Each structure stands twice: as C-alpha cells, then as structure tokens.
Amino acid sequence: MSDLSINFAGIKAPNPFWLASAPPTNSGYQIMKAFDQGWGGAVWKTLGVPVINVSSRYGGLDYRGTRMMGFNNIELITDRPLKDNLKEIEEVKKHFPDHAVIASLMVETREEWHQIVRDVENAGADGLELNFGCPHGMCERGMGSAVGQEPEVIKMIVGWVKEVAKTPVIVKLTPNITDITVAGLASVQGGGDAISLINTIQSIIGVDIDNFVSYPNVGGESTNGGYCGPAVKPIALNMLKNCAQHPYINLPISGIGGIENWKDAVEYILLGAGSVQVCTAVMHYGFGIIREMIAGLEQYMDQKGFKTIDDMVGKALPKIKTWENLNLNHKVVAEINNSKCIECQLCYTACEDGAHQAIGINKEETRVPYIIEENCVGCNLCSLVCPVEGCITMKRKDNGKEVITWKEKTMAGDVPTTFDDERAGGAGHHVPKPADALKK
C-alpha cells in the first residue's frame, strides 16, 4: 500500500491534498469539516489588512454543457477579524495536530509583517504562505500581485518575514508576470523555504451584451478579476515546470491551478509539485471530491509501484527539453481505423481547412476519409478532433535510430539560412493551387 503522507519543506501532512487559500478556508468550521472528510492540509484564507468586499463577486465561464470550466473573482482577502481567525486556528490544530494548517498573510509594513507572523505562529500555524498574488483590489493598494511583480520587493518582504518566522515560509507567486522564475528566484534570495503557484490570472470573464457591463456586475459596473479553475491548469503547469527546472530555484513547490481530480494532481506532482492546492473544484463540488482524489492517487501509485509521494515528484521533468533539443527526424503520420470511424468528417475539415490538406474523402464510395500520407506532417490535429477514442492514431514512420536536433544542425552549419532555402521543412510539401479552392 502506498504512503500518501508528505513532509513539505518541514510541514507535515497526511496527504498532499491541501485547500488553497480562498473561501473554502474562510473559517475553522470549514477546515475542520474538510479535514474530517480527508483533506491533508489547508492554507487559511489570507489574513491581513482590513478590507470590505463587494457583492456580487464571482463569474463563471461555461463550455458547452459544462459549468464553470473557468472561474473569476473580485474578492479580497478575509474580511473576518484577525482575533477570530487566530482563535479558530488554535482550535483546528487542537483537533487535528497532524494536519497542515498554513496561514496565508498579506500586510504592508515590516512591523505589521512581524506582528502577524508572531500572532499566527502563536496560534499554532504549521507554516506561512505570503500572498504576493492577488491580482485585483489588493494590488491597487500596493499589495498582492503588485508585490509579486517586483522581485526586489519580494526579496525584501520575504526577508522581513524570515527575521521572525519560526515555521517554514512559502511564497505564493502571481502568474501575472512575464517570467515567473524571476519571482521564484527573488523568493530564494529573500530566504523563502518554498514557493506555491499559481494565484489567479487577471481576467474579464465575459460581458453582459444586453446591458454593456462585464461580469461580475456590481451595481451596473464591474472590474477585472482573477481567473482560475480547470481552464488555467496548462498555464500553471508550465510555470511549475519553469520553476522546477530552474537551476537556482531549489525549493519545494506547492502546485495550484485547476486541480479537480486525482489525475490533475498526479500531473502536478510529476512536474515537480510536492503538494497540491485546490480552490475552484471545492467551490464547485464541495469537500467531498477528496474521496475521488485520494482513491485515485492511491490506485495510481499502487499500479505504478510508487511507495511515497517523493518517489514521484518531478518524474516527468527530465523529458521536458527546450525545442532545439527535440529530434527533427522523428516522423509520425495519422492512420484512421476504418472500422471505428463514425463518418463525421471532422478530421477531414480540420486538416483540409485548418492544417495541411492531408485527408481526402471519396464521396461516391464511403464517408470514411483517408489519409494522404505524403501530405501528412504528423501534427495530430485530426486525432485531437476525432470524437472516437483510438480511431485516429499516429503511426511512427522513422526508424528511431538517426536522431538529429536543431541544435546539432546549427553546430554542424546545416540549418536553412535564407527565406527560400531548400533545407526548410515545408519546401517539399504538397499544397493545392489557390484556384483549386474555388472548384465546386
């Protein structure tokens, strides 16, 4: 049986599933309920300077039949009194000494940072998370992402916190920055013990086209918010990879963004996350989703023979390279399994109009399209649009023996150099004549 327990930068938890700092961690009541149902840790809703919230606060992005594929909020940090939160942290720790309770913090001055760090540690927090990420409201007051976008300020504040902190310090990064590793590096330089990413992405979720107001609507007006939920996962995964592969960011990373099921969590862990945090999925489905996540992760670990979470962390990183190191000789072409095809011809139109005119149809005989192998560049598009699992597969055509990369070619002086260089990839490709487009 696999062991799900973790030690993340010195913070111990029975499993890597933590609640992200957000409405699900607003109160001791919610966190106790979550721990009772199986969550391993919780990052308390950010504590700090006093705020007032607006109503409404959220917007959702639906995709076809699916609600809330993306989620947007203009909520600020906690609006509950600090003393109530501190009392509740103490109480949660009393009931759940082995679960991770991490206090998320956001204040302004050095004195305020020192004070609040002492307060939450006295209340029993196992660690601290510095919220340098909130991309709305708080940043207008010089906090949140306004800090996260300034490496020097990150370094300085992490330094302030480290002056008094006795528990591990996690720096939560904002994705609203050109290169997240700059912020990651600043966290290292400031003396941080770990980083977490991502916070929400600045966004406008949609516009009410009848009333000319974007969402969410606050009395006929709106503001930009923070985007999260399943839609942001790919962006977060890339930022995770960038930090995890960075030679000087050698800190544990807590992965956040669009995690909803065990598979999402495994992907994060394989790309270097030592714990994962969840917000939107819990806001959508409640704490109960943890039963699917834990069962699925255990099942996966048993199947793959992983004994501990540490065995898995970063497993997929060595295979992510820079583009110039990929094998240019690797060649795949699409193949249609005629017996599985349901004749929708989505692959045809995708390739014909959206890619390389490498799929043909023969109206007289059958609706099943065929691949024109000479034209197929192996882009995958058809296999991605095909609604039938395993119907279009990519078949390997090279022998796998001769590996050549752009980097090697460059070093050997064998790369195309002029616009019309014959050595460029597309030079030999078949493209129909423009006028053929008008043939009916």
Add this chain to the structure above:
Amino acid sequence: MSEFVRPLSKEEFEENFSQIKPIMNDTEAYLESSRCLFCYDAPCVTACPSGIDIPLFIRQINTKNITGAAKTIYEANYLGNTCGKVCPTEVLCEGACVFNHQNVKPLEIGRLQSFSTTNAIERGVELCYVREDKNKKVAIIGAGPSGISCACELRKEGFEVDIYEAKSQPSGLALHGVAPYKITNKEVLTEMNYLKNQFGYKVLYNTPIDSKDKITALEAKYDAIFIGVGLGKSKSISIKGETNINVYGAVEFIEKLKLQHQEVFLGKKAIVLGGGNTAMDAASECARMGVGSVVLAYRGSEKYMSAYAFEYDLAKAVGVKGLFNTLPVEILEEKGKLVGVRFINTAYENGELVAISGTEFIEECDMVIMATGQSKKVDFLAWIDHLSLDKESRIEVNEKFQTTNKKYFAAGDAVNGGAEVVNAVSDAKRAAQEIKVYLSK
C-alpha cells in the same frame, strides 16, 4: 400480434432476447459519466438500497479510474454487475436522479455500473479484502444473491464459509428467474465465478438441506447459520382446470425457459394470469418466444397492478395485450386439451373487488401461466427449532437480521417476502456484519 418469430437457434434466441441494457463501450461511458453533477447528499445514493456511492464511481469512470469505480461499487454491493443490469433503476437510483426535475434523461447509472464491474471482472481486478482468519465457521443455506453476498462479507471479515445449494449452479433467481433480456446467464455466472475466486468461500452444489437431520448436522458443525433460501413454488389459485399440463406456474415456466432457451416449446396463444412483475416478465418472455398472441389478464384495474409501470410498458412494447378487471373462473379443457379460460368481469365496490354477474366470457388459448405469487418454504423452515414466521410465513427477524433462534440469521426473499436482487444483497451484507458481532461475543 407480437412481432417475434419463434427462435430456433441460439443466435435467434439471443436476438429475440437482446439486452435492453447492453454494456457500454468506453466512449459511451465517458460521455455519459461527464453528465453527472456530483450532487451533494445525492438522491441517487439514497435511493439505492445498497447505498453505492454513485457520484464517486461515476467520477472515477470520468477520470479513467475504472478499477477504482469497480471497487467503489463492490464495496457496497457484491453483485454490482448483476444489479447494474437487473435492478429496476427506473424506480431506484435513476428515478431519483436530479435530472428528472428538469425533464432531462437521468444518468444511466445501471449501465455505468455494469460497465465498470464488467471491465474489472474481465481484468480480474483484485478486490483484496480478505481479513485474517477468525477461526469460526458459518454455514449458508442457499447460494442465491443473499447467500453469496453474506458469504463475501463474512469472508472479508475472515470467517470460514460453506454454502449449501440445492441446485447445480449459484445465484438463485438471478439465474433462474430474471428475464433473459435483462442479463444473460453467462454474465450472471461470470460474476459468481469472479466472486468465488476473490473471496474463497466453498459452495456445495446439489446439496439441498432437506431434512431435520441435515439441519441438526449443520448446527453441530457451524458457529452460526445464515438462511438465504428465497421463496418456493408458484402459488395455485385453486380453480378448475389448473392441473392441465399446459398450465404452468410462472417461476417454473421462467426457470425452464432460462435453462433451455429456444429448446422450450410453447403454444400459439398464451394467457398470463397476474399483475405483478413476474407476470409482466412471463408475458414478455412468451411474446419474445414467438407466441403469436399473449394476453395478460389481471383481476383488478390497470392502476392497481403491483408491477412497475415500466415493466408493463416493456411487455406492451413486445405486443402483450392487457385485459383488466377480469377474474379467471375456470380453465377450459376439451378432451384433456387446454382451449381457453372463462373470465368474469370485476369492479371496485367500496374499495373491494367484486365479480359482476352475467359478464362471463371466454378467452381462447392453448397455454396458461399462473403468475399469482410464490409460496413460502414453510416445510423447510419448520425443521429449525424455535424459528418464528410472521402472518405471511416470512421468517421473522429483528433489526440485526437475527431470527428467533439466535444461531440463525436470515435475509432476502425468505424474509422480505420477495423483493429485488439488490435488497437481498444489501440486507445479507448487513446480516453478515451482525453475524460477526454475534460471533465475537
């Protein structure tokens, strides 16, 4: 007229009795599972007598953790695959799915369930439940759904289990009773085989417990005994002519059909007497066997039939004609040959059903199926000392499924008087937990 021709080969039988809930393929299961809302305190779970965590297993299908889905199902219900196919889901889980409130088709929970379990059975997924040996032995009488479920749970808890079964195959009415278009014999037996391999209980086939001596011997050898004997033969209604050889008891008729398929020879015009689910099944099955005219005759009005509406719909869909407020008076014979049934019309007077004199009529037919209930196994039960039965001859049990003879526990049809497979399975599992408590005292 029914649209089926008499099946002559195995293939033709399978076509006439094609599965109304066929196993989904991966794509279908994936798409269907995407629809589930993952409701909080999900009404589908409340409606499932075995309390399967439905939103969980559906989400597990959606995240391609089929093994996990199957485990979730088997944790709550040992006949997960059979139940997915034979449960009256329309009135259980699917009937409770929140989509019904929106007039949207509910989740196909039964089919998603059998999709997961079939996949797990095919791959021989280990349920790996069995606990350490408790050094106690339990005998189970009857390898029907209740007996098998009880055996699995007891084995999981580390008890040694021997099942005594009168017939040559396991699963009771799941094999011998449930309509062939709901589940194939092979599917039932494959799950039985899987469970036996997983849990390692022993089944002694062709070993009826049919005397007081055998009961005494069991009592001497085992620490506790579970009774899962189900119900007895079809009840007679004591009318003239019912001993004709073309008058069948519904359960006996169905069992014969289930075991012999296209080899069973039937007449051209059948009348089925009764208004319960067994009557619906028998009528549907006659129609699918190519019996040209099948009439279902019920003594009361349509809305008072105990059968589920969807079961009657199924029968109508294959050409069965309903005849209501008709009480059979006599089965007519000519030179020993069955020629028809004399009925009399009925009406409700002050809530009571009464025959209306002067309304007698004859409906021609060459076979009659009596689906007028199953009797209880009173002879057998009388051999067990201090075992009380209730007014309807059902075994009396307390909330722990313990009978009035403390050594005996019971569940399934013999206790509830005849319900569904899922009730037998779920109650017997709970009974096993009570046996554990009893034996650890």
